[in-house]
Amino acid sequence: MTTLLVIAKEPVPGRVKTRLAPPFTSEESAALAEAALADTLTAVARVPADRHVLVLDGKPGGWLPSGFDVVPQAVGGLDVRIAAAFAACDGPALLVGMDTPQVTPALLAPALCWETYDAWFGRAVDGGFWALGLAAPDPALLLGVPMSRPDTGSVQYERLRTAGLRIGTLPVLLDVDTAEDARVVAAETPGSRFAALHSALTAMRAGAGA
Numbered sequence: 001m002t003t004l005l006v007i008a009k010e011p012v013p014g015r016v017k018t019r020l021a022p023p024f025t026s027e028e029s030a031a032l033a034e035a036a037l038a039d040t041l042t043a044v045a046r047v048p049a050d051r052h053v054l055v056l057d058g059k060p061g062g063w064l065p066s067g068f069d070v071v072p073q074a075v076g077g078l079d080v081r082i083a084a085a086f087a088a089c090d091g092p093a094l095l096v097g098m099d100t101p102q103v104t105p106a107l108l109a110p111a112l113c114w115e116t117y118d119a120w121f122g123r124a125v126d127g128g129f130w131a132l133g134l135a136a137p138d139p140a141l142l143l144g145v146p147m148s149r150p151d152t153g154s155v156q157y158e159r160l161r162t163a164g165l166r167i168g169t170l171p172v173l174l175d176v177d178t179a180e181d182a183r184v185v186a187a188e189t190p191g192s193r194f195a196a197l198h199s200a201l202t203a204m205r206a207g208a209g210a
Helices: 025-047 080-089 105-112 154-164 179-188 193-209
Strands: 003-009 051-057 069-072 093-096 119-124 130-133 167-172
Touching: 003 025, 003 069, 003 119, 025 051, 025 069, 025 105, 051 080, 051 193, 080 093, 093 105, 105 119, 105 154, 105 167, 119 154, 130 154, 179 193
Parallel strands: 003 051, 003 093, 051 069, 119 167
Antiparallel strands: 093 130, 119 130
16 A cells, blocks of 8 residues: 655744744745645645545645545654654555645655665755655654754764665755745746745735835
8 A cells, every 4th residue: 555645844934934034924934835835735635546645734624625535744853754744654645745735746756666776855955855765664764864954964864774675756846944945936836826925925924105
């Protein structure tokens, strides 16, 4: 059974995307987080898999499309929470975060092919990673990896390599963490919810300053 996982926080003001403020308010930052999450879930839902699972810190809202099982995140650091998400899978699994609304089904689909690779890895520009796929999910491959650091991706990749896994690589993507990140990603994703909201908020801010 192949599982596609999205790990996310409920987009509540003050709890998500706090580095977007300023220039955005906490409410605007949460709205951008919601749009990014909705775009990500839409892309993931269009990729064929036996299960689509949202591993959520918080409660689901109207942004959740149909077809997803929702499970709560485990208690602990991010490494513990990701490891627990994989441990609950019965078979190959691919996990992505909520910070890359530029993901597309075409970008994700290769990472569900396991004939050549035992793992798939998508690095983020900030040194982390946005995607991790495991043919045989093993929590030990994640537990203890330091998260939210510039070397997180390198440490995680080395953990996979040391385990002797054949690793396929996905494109490097930019996480939306700062206002500049948001601007760049919005420009890369015309037609997305994220881009539309970013454009509207930017125009409103420019109008208010005129």
